[in-house]
Amino acid sequence: MTTSNPLAPHDPTPLSPGDLIDERKTAAILSVSVQTLRNWRWRGDGPRWRKLGKRVVRYHRADLAAFIEGKAGEA
Secondary structure, X not given: OOOOOOOOXXXXXXXXXXXXXXXXXXXXXXXXXXHHHHHHHHHOOOOOOXXXXXXXXXXXXXXXXXHHXXXXXXX
């Protein structure tokens, strides 16, 4: 009998090294400032992000694409 592990990642797809992007590159892709990304995280807005360790924040390329698609057509 197998039981599900609540600590296991929800997405079984393994990450490639180029899949995670730092704040600076993410800000450039979205044409916003790094401070805007930080404000969005604080407010719970913006693209999904991941925290690695205590200080390292990274964004997944697929999450950025989904965020951009979701904002398409908004003015």
